[in-house]
Amino acid sequence: MPWAAAAAGLLLAASSVLLPAATSGLAASEPTRGSASGTVLTAASEASEASEPSLSVAPATLTPLRPGDDLAVSVTVSNPTSAEIGLGTVEVYLAQRALTTRTAVEDWLAEAESTTRGDRLASVPTTGVIPAGTTVTFPVTVPAASVSLSALNSWGARGIAATFEAENDTKIEGRGTFVWFLDDEITPVNLSVLMPITTPESSAGLIPAIALEAYTNDSGLLTRQLDGVIDRPVAIAIDPMIIASIRILGSSAPASAVAWLDRLSLASNEIFPLGYADADPAVQSQAGAAAVLAPISFDPLIDPSLFVTPTATPTTPADGTDGTSSEAPAAEDAQATTTPPTSADLLAWEYTRTDIAWPGAGAVARDDLDFFAASGLTTTVLSETNVTRSEIPTPNAVVALPTGTGLVTDDALSDALHTAAMATTDATWTAAMAEVASRLAVVSAEDPSTARTLVATFDRGWPQSADRVGQTLEALSGILWETPATLQSALGAPAAEDVEFNAGVEPDSQLGPARALLEREGELTAFSSVLADPLTITAPARLELLALLASSWADQASNWRDQVTTSLAASAETLQAVTVTTRGPVQVLGSTVPFPITLNNTFDQAVTVRVQVIPSNGRLIVDSDVDTTIDPNSAKAITIPVSAAIGNGDVTLRVTLFTPAGTTIGESAPIAVNVRADWEGVGAAIFAALVVAFFGFGIYRNIVRRRKERAEREAAGELPDPTSPPTTPPTTAHPLTVQPRG
Structure with missing residues (x-):
């Protein structure tokens, strides 16, 4: 098989020295002896975070082991410590029993204490030390006669173990699996694979152009994700934010992002949408959302200038032709047409299905199912922790839920696929794919009379190191006991029986x-x-x-x-963009005055608010609320008519702002006021008294001045003595003229 040959070639290319083959005449219970040297890799290439030495074992190729075949395995020892590991011995074991259930596979790989290593197949000494910070792979070949498997043994998954014991008391162990195959008639497992295409977490609801360019370049994250699955039997779960982020950029969108979106539109894969930004619908439900959330609108974020389309203005040439020409129109004959997309345009896509909810693993509550269904999501992708099903035989992935339909993922199989996709060495990748093949073999061999349909998924949040998606899917398609299945066929399979929904909850x-x-x-x-x-x-x-x-x-x-x-x-x-900036104390003198209040708007748009003023007691009466509009980034002074009622004293005016719809804006602002309601009458009396005093004082001054002037004149003899008798002026006779009558 091509995929098996390719895997073998990759492994052999990584090995510079092969371990000599074990003596073929030894019994299975006798160890094969010889010397071992291995391929040395740096610790960085292994990308191990362990602080202690570790060991992994896997078949050298993904080709199933048949009767008469030698068993070639790779034992990989990683030494992340600062000290070298001296010479030692590598031993290889075969589990005594076949791994016939998924639980048996998990127990074997987990190195359960109750499980023995099995029969020892080989024991070989190493010929060199393992330097600090390196990883060494030791190829070990066990002859067919020493494997102790024959045509009498049923086909299926088998366990292998390996140990390494060095002179400095280092002793480590690892386990793996392979498949024993007899070319019997088999019933392949139908496997539907779901692949989420998402971008790294962010607090922004749109991906910036610079990030899109990085994600969609030749080695970008989105490019590698799409390269791995495009036109393969994988259902793509796409984050609609990626689509909208590219489209909203219009003419400014990176060319690589536009090309990536075009590739996706031409893909033959089934495609269904995740929630926008891959927002977890279970979290939304349990946090109290009314329905599954979606974007409200993109209109405020659309720049119309990025969607200008030049159009030619038709002209009539002098020669009478219709003016049609293959040449581009002259600049003076061109007009610009601006047609910005709508919010619906940005999100539009020809999806295979739009009724699937894919929440986080294991935390879906019973009420969440109703919440999903009310939003049109009647099919829910669930992890195995959210259901209880029969163990043997493995049931189909599709289940009937209290509300809607469930698609239960095979979590262990999914984890193995994810490990393979992220593998940084051939040994790690081969071990993960051997586990995938073994787990599928278990399901296929459980009940050969019935085909089962399973669902596996790749994880969200792909790291930069996930470079083997395509290689993993190619190897998966070459497994004889697996047949790719569409998402539609997985949902159309008979629903598993005796399934109990296990309610979960988000922390x-x-x-x-x-x-x-x-x-x-x-x-x-x-x-x-x-x-x-x-x-x-x-x-x-x-x-x-x-x-x-x-x-x-x-x-x-x-x-x-x-x-x-x-x-x-x-x-x-x-x-808090709109606030009351007036602070007290303020003096109110009089029975009715316009009370000044200053409002501040730090928002970059004009706002309209309603101002309500409520006094703390009856000394002041406020006539009514006031509606006002405040310009952007400015302050505005308004006046509220207030009237004094029952005398003097202190009053606190609580100023509250409301939206036009009646919602309170912020907290009420208290303004201390000192009321002097009778000051108006007292002030008028004082003013009248001052006026009377002023004029009275003027009259008094005039009288005093006149008396003073008279006394001065009398003293100067200019006036007669008031005690002397008055002098009679002489009388002058005037002739009397008599007018005659008539």
């Missing part, structure tokens, strides 16, 4: 911040009515919320909480 450490985010979104939505276009607040806030609820944050708990805290702090500033 409080995740639900608490998620509830805070949902509550804050509600506050922002209520506040947004102060704007002429509320979408400028609500649309970006929803995208950020979805990004912070992404499933990939599950492995970044500390960073996630930091991002949530940052988001809540930023949104709190938005809610």
Whole structure:
């Protein structure tokens, strides 16, 4: 088989010295003796995080072992310590019993204490030390006669173990599997594989252009994900945020991102959407969302200038032709047509299905199923921890749930596929794929009369080291007892019987911040009515919320909480963008006065608010609320008519701002007021008294001045003595003229 030859070639290419073959005439119970040298790799190539030496063992190729074949295995010893490991001995064992159940495979690989290593097949000394910080692979070949398997043994998964014991008391052990095959008639397992295509976690609801360019270049994350699965029998679960992020950039989108999206649109794979930004629907349900969340709108984020299409203005040439020409229109004859996409345009895609919810593993509650179904998601991808099913034989993946349909993943098989995809050495990859082949062989051999349909998945949040997706899927397709199955066929298989749903729950450490985010979104939505276009607040806030609820944050708990805290702090500033800046104390003198209040708007848009003033006691009466509009980034002074009622004293006016819809904005602002209600009458009396005094004083001054002047004149003799008799002036006779009558 080509895939087996390729795997063998890769392994042989990594080995510079092969261990001499064991003597073929020895019995299975007798160890094969010889010397061993191995291929040395650096610790970096193994990418091991262990602090102690470790060992792994796997078949040298993925070709199943048949009667008459030698058993070639690779024993890999990793030494991440700072000291070298001296000479030692490698021993290889075969499990005494076949691995006939999935539990048996798991127990063997977990090195259960109750499980012995089995029959020793080979024992060979090493010929060199293992330097510090290196990994060495020792090829070991066990002759067919020493394997102790024959046509009388049933085909299926088998366990192998290996130990390494060195002179410095180092003793390590590892386990692996391979498949014993007899070319019998078999019933292949139908395997449907789901592959999520997502980007690393972020608090942004759209992927920036610079990140898209990095993700979609020749070695970018999205490119490698798509390269591994495109046109293969794999169902793609795509994050719609990737599609929208590329489309919203219009003419400024990186060429590599546009090409990547075109490739995806031409793929033959089944494609269904994850939640936007891969937001976990189970977290949304348990945190109190009303329905599965989706973007509200992209309109405030669309730049129309990025969607300008030049069109030619038709002209009529002088020669009478229709003016049609293959040449580009002249600049002066071109017009620009701007047609920005709608929100629906950005998210549109020809999906195979749109009714699938894929929440985080193991934490789906009973009510979540109703929550999903109410949002149109009637099929839920579940991990095995969320259900209890029969162990033997392995049931189909599809199950009937209390609400809707479930698709239960084979978690152990999925983990092995994920390990293979992320393998950084051939030995690691071969060991993981051998486990995949063994697990499928167990299911196929359990009940040869009935074909089973399983579902395996690749993980979200792919690291940069996941470079073997295509190689893994190619090897998977070459396994004789596996047949690729579509997602549609997996859902169409007979539902497993006797299935019990196990309700799970998200941890409080995740639900608490998620509830805070949902509550804050509600506050922002209520506040947004102060704007002429509320979408400028609500649309970006929803995208950020979805990004912070992404499933990939599950492995970044500390960073996630930091991002949530940052988001809540930023949104709190938005809610405090409109405030009352007037502070007391203020003096109110008179029975009716216009009370001044200053409002401040730090938002970059005009806001409309209603101002309500409530006095703490009856000394002041406020006539009515006032509606006002405040310009962007400015302050505005308004006046509220207030009337004094029952005398003097201190009053606290509580000023509260409301949105036009009636939602309170922030907290009430108290303003201390000192009321002097009778000051108006007292002031008028004082003013009248001052006027009377002023004029009275003027009259008094005039009288005094006149008397003074008279006395001075009398003293100067200019006036007669008032005690002397008055002098009679002489009389002058005047002739009397008589007018005659008539």
